[in-house]
Structures are given as C-alpha cells and as structure tokens.
Amino acid sequence: MIYPKIPLAQTVIQLCKAKGVKHIVISPGSRNAPLTIGFSNDDYFKCYSIVDERCAAFFALGIAQQLQEPTAVVCTSGSALLNYYPAVAEAFYSDIPLIVLSADRPKHLIGIGDGQTINQKNVFENHVLCSSNLKLDLKEDNIDLIEEELPVFENLENKVKTLPELKKTVQEYNEEEIDKAINMALLKNGPVHINVPFDEPLYTMVNESSVKPKSIDLENQPLEIDDYILGDCIKDWNAASKKIVLVGVNQPNQIEQHWLDNLAADDSVIVFTETTSNLHHDTFFPSIDKLIAPLKSEDFGKLQPDILLTFGGLIVSKKVKAFLRAYRPQQHWHIDLKKANDTFFCLNNFVKTTPNYFFSKFLPQIKSIKSDYNSYWSHIKASRRVKHNNYLNSIDFSDLKAFDVILNSIPGDTILQLGNSSTVRYAQLFDLNKTLEVFCNRGTSGIDGCTATAIGSAVANKKQTTLITGDLSFIYDSNALWNNYIPDNFRIIVINNQGGGIFRILPGHKNTENFDTYFETNHHLTAEHLCNMYGLKYESVSDEAALKTSLNSFYSEGNQPKLLEVFTPKNLNDEVLLNYFKYIG
Known part of the structure; x- marks a missing residue:
C-alpha cells in the first residue's frame, strides 16, 4: 500500500x-x-x-x-x-x-x-x-x-x-x-x-507505515434519569389538563411508535409536529401555522398549555414561537442529550436523555386525565383542513398552488430535502405523505448549502432524493452541481418567483425600486444553462396543467438527474398566501 x-x-x-x-x-x-x-x-x-x-x-x-x-x-x-x-x-x-x-x-x-x-x-x-x-x-x-x-x-x-x-x-x-x-x-x-x-x-510516498497509533475506545455513558426528576415530571403531568408536545427537527424512526400512540390516546395532550419532525399520527397536529394563524386572543388563552414538552431541533414556525412566548406555559420541559434552548423564555426542566428513553420511563406511569383539550382543537383542525382544500381549489396558479401540486406528487418512501426560507415555510402548510423522510438545514436556517447537502444525502442514501428549493437558494449554491457524484435518480424542483419571495410576505413597503433591489433581489435568471453545463435534464413550466403533466414523468428512471423549474407570478404570491390565512379562520 x-x-x-x-x-x-x-x-x-x-x-x-x-x-x-x-x-x-x-x-x-x-x-x-x-x-x-x-x-x-x-x-x-x-x-x-x-x-x-x-x-x-x-x-x-x-x-x-x-x-x-x-x-x-x-x-x-x-x-x-x-x-x-x-x-x-x-x-x-x-x-x-x-x-x-x-x-x-x-x-x-x-x-x-x-x-x-x-x-x-x-x-x-x-x-x-x-x-x-x-x-x-x-x-x-x-x-x-x-x-x-x-x-x-x-x-x-x-x-x-x-x-x-x-x-x-x-x-x-x-x-x-x-x-x-x-x-x-x-x-x-x-x-x-x-x-x-x-x-x-509534501508529496513523498513510502510503501510502509512508520507509525502504529493507538486508538482510545469510546466510553458510552448509560442513559438514565434521576428518580426525583422523573417523579416530579409524572406528578405534574398527571395534574395538568392541558399539555402540548412540540417536536422540532427529528431524524426518522427515532421514537418508537407505541410511545407516539400512547401520547395520541391522551385527551389532555396536543402533539404539534413540524414538517421536519418525521413523526406521524392521525391525531397529531401537523401544519401548526394552519391552526394558529387565524386565532384571536381569547383562542390563544384556550390553547395555552399548563405544560409544554419539547424535543428535537430548532422550530420553523414563527407563529408557534410567538404564541408560546406571549402565552407561556407554567412549565416547559425539554428532552435532549446535549442542549436545551430556552426558545420560549420559560424553560424550567432540562431532562438530559433521549426522548425515546424518557418516554419509556415516563409514559407507563402516566394516568389518563379527563379533558376536552384535544377534542376541542381537533375539531378546529378538521375545520381548517376543509377550508384549506376549498381555498386551494379556488386560487390561481401561484407558489401556494405549486406546492400543493408538487408535495402531492412526490413518490412514497423517498427522501425529501427542503430549501430554507419560503420553501420550508410553504411545506409547513401541508400534511405530507407519511412515508417520506424530510430534511432541511434548520440549524442555521441558511440558504447557502441546501443543494450541496441534498446531493450528499442522495449519494449516501440509495432512495430517490427530491430537493425543493427557491430560485435564490439554488443560484446561490449552484457550485454544488460541480461534482461527479450526483445520482441519476436525484431530482430538483426550483420554485422561481424571480427573487426572494419571502420578503414580500414580511412587513414592509413593497413594490419600490429599493425593495426590489435590496430585499427581494429581483432577477430574470433561470436554471437552464446551469443544467446544460452540469448535465442535468431540464424542463420548465409556468401553469398548473403543465406542472401536473411534467410531474407525471419527472420521477421516473432516467440516465441523468433532472431539474424542473416552476415559474410563479411574483406579484401574486404574497397576496394569495396572506389571503389564505384570512380564509381558513
């Protein structure tokens, strides 16, 4: 050697x-x-x-x-x-x-x-x-x-x-x-x-190694919870009639399903899951913003929990963060091996272990509490879902409509990588296929490496990987395509609204030269020439019918990776989204 x-x-x-x-x-x-x-x-x-x-x-x-x-x-x-x-x-x-x-x-x-x-x-x-x-x-x-x-x-x-x-x-x-x-x-x-x-x-080579370094074995610490901490948690939980479990970024298959079923069966518990949590149950509450956005102050009072239990990584939803900071629970517990972010400014219990281990010790000792907490909000969730579907059937082609079509098209049992900014926030509004494994760089929430991360993911996991990303994110990270390792089954969908569409949704004065240049970063670039240079099959669409037609064959096998660029009307997207939250209330 x-x-x-x-x-x-x-x-x-x-x-x-x-x-x-x-x-x-x-x-x-x-x-x-x-x-x-x-x-x-x-x-x-x-x-x-x-x-x-x-x-x-x-x-x-x-x-x-x-x-x-x-x-x-x-x-x-x-x-x-x-x-x-x-x-x-x-x-x-x-x-x-x-x-x-x-x-x-x-x-x-x-x-x-x-x-x-x-x-x-x-x-x-x-x-x-x-x-x-x-x-x-x-x-x-x-x-x-x-x-x-x-x-x-x-x-x-x-x-x-x-x-x-x-x-x-x-x-x-x-x-x-x-x-x-x-x-x-x-x-x-x-x-x-x-x-x-x-x-x-630096370049001199030899045929034999001159060193034999010693490797120090790992010393794994056993998982454990102090009895007094566990006892206090059980006592307080059994006394509370309103509990929220909020799950951030979470690797797939990290929590045993029977513990999720146990939480789902408790009338006093609401489980909020984000798109990146990779947790599913029919009684859970995905699409948090869909539930929270239309609420009035008296509604927030009803939703305010006695206990908030969190685990997983960073939370995407600004609306749930604003709610829990304004209507703080009496107690906030966070379960994690490493760190506990005081995201809602009321953290009082950091249980340093894995969520799965905590539930294995905690949930078998929990008593069923009579409460209408879950049923009340489940009724509102069902109402929101009906209005969500009605609204999507009534709107013109836009970012929101495109996401509806795209997210319903992704094949089951595949990997979904989401770009940051508006992409992950739009995805939060939809109930995704439960067999998808969803990832997004939410640690720093930057747009700088979404494409490169997705390509690395596709190399490591033989399942088909689809990246949904925005135009600025894609262009910013276009050097990610400069390698020889992109699998033929890798798919990219670029939502091109000609700029940083998320800034049109945020407060501020729109439709000025200053806004277009320094906030939205208005442009007329496309991904076509990049695809030609790097060997990706390129296709573009700009309406719902063409999008549905293209998606029919987009995920099929081929001899090169594919990119679909979806052009949406930038001056309509923010109006459609803001009206969406008004409509579903």
Missing part, C-alpha cells in the same frame, strides 16, 4: 480508519497532499473530490446527516478552511458529526507574510465540540523547532533532552488529540476541527 511519508499524516489516516470514518470529502490543494495521498490510496475509504470547499463541506454534511456517522472534509491551508464555516455552524446546531481536517503550515511560517497562510488555530472554536491543534513532526533538519514545541508539554519539566524522546512525546500528544476529537464527534454528534501542520516535502 502507498502511504504519505510524513508520520503525522499516517497517524491521522490510521486513526480515522480505526474509528470507522469511511467517507472523506477532499478539496484539491497542495498543503493537504499528504492526507490526500493517504486517504485516496486506501481502499477502506470512499473519497470524493469537490473543488469548492463550501460545497464540499455541505456535501459531507449531507452524507453524515443520512448515515448518522462522522464524515471528514479535507482542505489545504489558508482561506480554504474558512469556506467550511457555514457547514460547520450548521453541523453544530443540527447535531451532525463532521470532522474537519485542515492542513496548515508549520508554526514558524505563520504570521511572517508567507502565502496562503492564516491563523487557523481554533478558528471554529465557537461552533465545534473540539479543536485539536496538532504538532509538527520533529526531525533532524528542523531541530531548531524543539524549543518552540517544548512549552506545550507541561509535564516534561525539561526532562526530555534527546530528539527521539521529543519525537515520541509529540507523537503521543498528536495521537491523543486526534483520538479525543474523533471520539467527541462520535459521542456527541457534532463537528470537530483537527488542524494538521505539514512541512515540505
């Missing part, structure tokens, strides 16, 4: 292998050549070459999102590393294991005006679980660096005098730092950064 000659590169690669880090997304560069040589010459690893570092990181994030295991990204030194930051932040807030391996120049070349050099140490410290800054391999021709490296080893006390002794100490330090970082990504599900300095020559 071919190895890079540099021992530090060998160490990083062997520990990644020992920890089961299989997928490696590499952006071409010179300083990272030792890592590229090692990863690409070992058949254990599945390597991908993606030039644009921002897209590469989101591509890797999409793989990790589907596999729920760490995926590594490898880049050269300098600003290349900074282009990873949007995906690193998304991984941090979405609890996705991403391992950043950045090549760096030796310490003595930093801060002296050398090219392609920045301060890479701890550059992501606010958005990673761990920053490991490795030490340069020491050798005879860099003996002058020994004094520079010595201060980092507080336990040496100047006892190490010889070069072999110091080399061994540096090797042990690096192994420990790499192990610590990868274990953190595995245990805590989040991004870590390993900064790896390399001195030249």
Whole structure:
C-alpha cells in the first residue's frame, strides 16, 4: 500500500480508519497532499473530490446527516478552511458529526507574510465540540523547532533532552488529540476541527507505515434519569389538563411508535409536529401555522398549555414561537442529550436523555386525565383542513398552488430535502405523505448549502432524493452541481418567483425600486444553462396543467438527474398566501 511519508499524516489516516470514518470529502490543494495521498490510496475509504470547499463541506454534511456517522472534509491551508464555516455552524446546531481536517503550515511560517497562510488555530472554536491543534513532526533538519514545541508539554519539566524522546512525546500528544476529537464527534454528534501542520516535502510516498497509533475506545455513558426528576415530571403531568408536545427537527424512526400512540390516546395532550419532525399520527397536529394563524386572543388563552414538552431541533414556525412566548406555559420541559434552548423564555426542566428513553420511563406511569383539550382543537383542525382544500381549489396558479401540486406528487418512501426560507415555510402548510423522510438545514436556517447537502444525502442514501428549493437558494449554491457524484435518480424542483419571495410576505413597503433591489433581489435568471453545463435534464413550466403533466414523468428512471423549474407570478404570491390565512379562520 502507498502511504504519505510524513508520520503525522499516517497517524491521522490510521486513526480515522480505526474509528470507522469511511467517507472523506477532499478539496484539491497542495498543503493537504499528504492526507490526500493517504486517504485516496486506501481502499477502506470512499473519497470524493469537490473543488469548492463550501460545497464540499455541505456535501459531507449531507452524507453524515443520512448515515448518522462522522464524515471528514479535507482542505489545504489558508482561506480554504474558512469556506467550511457555514457547514460547520450548521453541523453544530443540527447535531451532525463532521470532522474537519485542515492542513496548515508549520508554526514558524505563520504570521511572517508567507502565502496562503492564516491563523487557523481554533478558528471554529465557537461552533465545534473540539479543536485539536496538532504538532509538527520533529526531525533532524528542523531541530531548531524543539524549543518552540517544548512549552506545550507541561509535564516534561525539561526532562526530555534527546530528539527521539521529543519525537515520541509529540507523537503521543498528536495521537491523543486526534483520538479525543474523533471520539467527541462520535459521542456527541457534532463537528470537530483537527488542524494538521505539514512541512515540505509534501508529496513523498513510502510503501510502509512508520507509525502504529493507538486508538482510545469510546466510553458510552448509560442513559438514565434521576428518580426525583422523573417523579416530579409524572406528578405534574398527571395534574395538568392541558399539555402540548412540540417536536422540532427529528431524524426518522427515532421514537418508537407505541410511545407516539400512547401520547395520541391522551385527551389532555396536543402533539404539534413540524414538517421536519418525521413523526406521524392521525391525531397529531401537523401544519401548526394552519391552526394558529387565524386565532384571536381569547383562542390563544384556550390553547395555552399548563405544560409544554419539547424535543428535537430548532422550530420553523414563527407563529408557534410567538404564541408560546406571549402565552407561556407554567412549565416547559425539554428532552435532549446535549442542549436545551430556552426558545420560549420559560424553560424550567432540562431532562438530559433521549426522548425515546424518557418516554419509556415516563409514559407507563402516566394516568389518563379527563379533558376536552384535544377534542376541542381537533375539531378546529378538521375545520381548517376543509377550508384549506376549498381555498386551494379556488386560487390561481401561484407558489401556494405549486406546492400543493408538487408535495402531492412526490413518490412514497423517498427522501425529501427542503430549501430554507419560503420553501420550508410553504411545506409547513401541508400534511405530507407519511412515508417520506424530510430534511432541511434548520440549524442555521441558511440558504447557502441546501443543494450541496441534498446531493450528499442522495449519494449516501440509495432512495430517490427530491430537493425543493427557491430560485435564490439554488443560484446561490449552484457550485454544488460541480461534482461527479450526483445520482441519476436525484431530482430538483426550483420554485422561481424571480427573487426572494419571502420578503414580500414580511412587513414592509413593497413594490419600490429599493425593495426590489435590496430585499427581494429581483432577477430574470433561470436554471437552464446551469443544467446544460452540469448535465442535468431540464424542463420548465409556468401553469398548473403543465406542472401536473411534467410531474407525471419527472420521477421516473432516467440516465441523468433532472431539474424542473416552476415559474410563479411574483406579484401574486404574497397576496394569495396572506389571503389564505384570512380564509381558513
């Protein structure tokens, strides 16, 4: 087997292998050549070459999102590393294991005006679980660096005098730092950064490894809940007649169905699920905005819960956040292994465990409470659903109408990736096919990597993946198409309303030159030429009949990925949506 000659590169690669880090997304560069040589010459690893570092990181994030295991990204030194930051932040807030391996120049070349050099140490410290800054391999021709490296080893006390002794100490330090970082990504599900300095020559290869790093085993903590916390939860829950369970971003199949059935059978409980929660039950309340938007103040008082129980990631619905901040529950509990966001400013109980484990200990001890809470709001939900359908049958072609047609067309048992901004908010208004697995980058809610993430997801999951995205999101992330890995069954639907349509829905003065230029970003671009350049089959429609006709064959098998661009009338979309909320009330 071919190895890079540099021992530090060998160490990083062997520990990644020992920890089961299989997928490696590499952006071409010179300083990272030792890592590229090692990863690409070992058949254990599945390597991908993606030039644009921002897209590469989101591509890797999409793989990790589907596999729920760490995926590594490898880049050269300098600003290349900074282009990873949007995906690193998304991984941090979405609890996705991403391992950043950045090549760096030796310490003595930093801060002296050398090219392609920045301060890479701890550059992501606010958005990673761990920053490991490795030490340069020491050798005879860099003996002058020994004094520079010595201060980092507080336990040496100047006892190490010889070069072999110091080399061994540096090797042990690096192994420990790499192990610590990868274990953190595995245990805590989040991004870590390993900064790896390399001195030249960078491209020398050998046939045998010179190091045998030791891998530190993971130490999984057992799931548990303190008896007094569980007891208080049971007591308070059994005394409350109005409870809301609100679920944010949630991986598919994370909660056992019988616990969901148990919640659904409780008359005193309403379960609000978002599109990204991947939870379904006939008695649950999806499409939260559809229920809440038309409510008056007296209605909010009736809906106000005694206890709010939340789990999952960030909440999309601004309306439910506004409601629960204004009409706060007496108690807010959040169930999660890592963090509890005080989203509604009334959090008083953070139960640090998994939701599934909590329910297994909690729900068997819950008593049935007589309450008309669920039945009252279920009646309103049914009324809203009827009005929703009536309104959709009465409107002209628009964003809302297009989403109705598209979301009803997506084949069952497939992956649905949603772009941010208006796309995910429109999807929230519809009851989706229960067999779909739905994903969206809601950690930071940015438009910057939606396409790249969806492509990474499609590579990792053999099910057909459909991305629905807006025109600005798609154009912004168009470099995501610049790779050789897009599966033939990948589908993109671009809703092109000629700008940032969501800004027409928000408060503010519309239809001015200032608004068109600086908020909506009015444009006349299409995806057609990008599809021609990158080898996607392109089709466009601009009315309901054409959309339905196109969708009949859109998901069928083919020998290339497909993109459908749906043009909607930008000056009508906001009026249709705002009137929708008035109509369903």
